[in-house]
Amino acid sequence: MHTQVPDFYACLGVDRAASKESIVAAFRRLAMKWHPDRHFKAADKVEAEKQFKTIKTAYETLTDDSRRKYYDQEDADRQRRASARRGADVNEKVAVTIAEGFNGTHISFEEAVVDHCERCAGQRGEWMQCSRCSGFSKYSRLSVCPVCRNTGQEWRNCGPCHGLGTVTRKRKFTVRTPAGLVDGSVLTVKERGKPSEHGGLNGDLHIAITIKPESGWKRKGLNLSGTLKLPFSIALLGGTIELLLPTGKTVQVQVPARTNAGKKIRLAGQGLFDAANDKRGDVLLSTSIVLPSVKRKLTPEMEAVLRQIDGE
Ligand SMILES: [Zn+2]
Ligand SMILES: [Zn+2]
Incomplete structure (x- = not known):
């Protein structure tokens, strides 16, 4: 119809x-x-x-x-x-590391599952002998039992479900997030929100992603900036430095000879990845020079060579 x-x-x-x-x-x-x-x-x-x-x-x-x-x-x-309206949508906020956002990760949630009550099989309760008159008021024409009105029976709600006929339990489930999530990304998981009370579909689950701060690194949009520490010899003579990025990737950074502290090095496309907009940021490095540790003893010959270098 x-x-x-x-x-x-x-x-x-x-x-x-x-x-x-x-x-x-x-x-x-x-x-x-x-x-x-x-x-x-x-x-x-x-x-x-x-x-x-x-x-x-x-x-x-x-x-x-x-x-x-x-x-x-x-x-x-x-x-x-x-x-039969849908259940309500659920909004969750989840903080992940840069690497988890970049590579994808697993996030666990709890959802409410509504089951028929096993004790009463959804019947909500049962008729019991009246607790006030023990059913004897059925035979009395003189007084009216205020509990059962002389029917001899009273309704008793099922204990485990409190007369609802259903019980709600929590169930864990895991969402596998895709790669390329950034701060502010919102993931929607269909039908993992609140159950409908009207026989309709569950609502949706919306997961708002925030990215946790990472020590030693700053985020600006999709760009990551940090410090590239150069050993004294590489700063002077040049070379390659292996660097672990917060995204979990390891990159080889080419350092030219005679690189001063505070030099900016850009690693194009090595920053964050925003899959929703198909955009990649850069890594911006600022160099600092690390002197050899105090354990590294300098012999008189080494000192003489170094003084020679500065003298030229
Ligand atoms: Zn029950
Ligand atoms: Zn009664």
Whole structure:
């Protein structure tokens, strides 16, 4: 049945439990009002024909037992589907390291799962012998038991589910995040939000990603900046330095001879990766020079050579 089918009961102005007689009476009353023969202006006649057709269909449907039964069933299904709203969306905020955002990672969440109560099998409770009168009020005509009103029985809610018929338990699940997440990325996991209370689908889970700070590194957009520490000899003579980036990648940085402290070196495309926008940042390094540790004893010959270098 299409959703545009009118509410036949409302058309006739009767309630859903209306008897066949009252439906017939309601139809006769409305037919008098809307019969096209009783309207003379052209516009009135068109409206009357429309109204008359609707009430006639309603009347024919609701006075035929099998058609009324079918209509009632369809009507109930339609209302149930319309009210089967999705569960609520859930928003979570998760902080990950630069490497986890860059390479992808696993994030664990808990979700609520609604099950039928095993104790009462969804029945919510049971009728028990009245606790006040132990059922004896059934045989009494003199007084009324305030608990059971002389039925001898009282409703007792199921204990484990508190009369809900369902129990909610927590279940862990893991989301595998894709590579290329940056600060502010939002991941949506379909149907992992709150369950629907109306038989509809679960809501969605939205995961807002933030990136944890990394000591020794600064983030600006997709760029990472840090310090490249040069051993004294490499600063002077040049060479290659292996550097572990916060993304987890190891890169070989070529250092030219006679590199001073504070020189900027850019590693293009080695910064963060934003998969959603398909963009890559750079790594910006600023050099510093590290002198040999105090354990490294300098012989008089080595000192003489170094003094020679500065002297030139
Ligand atoms: Zn129960
Ligand atoms: Zn009682």
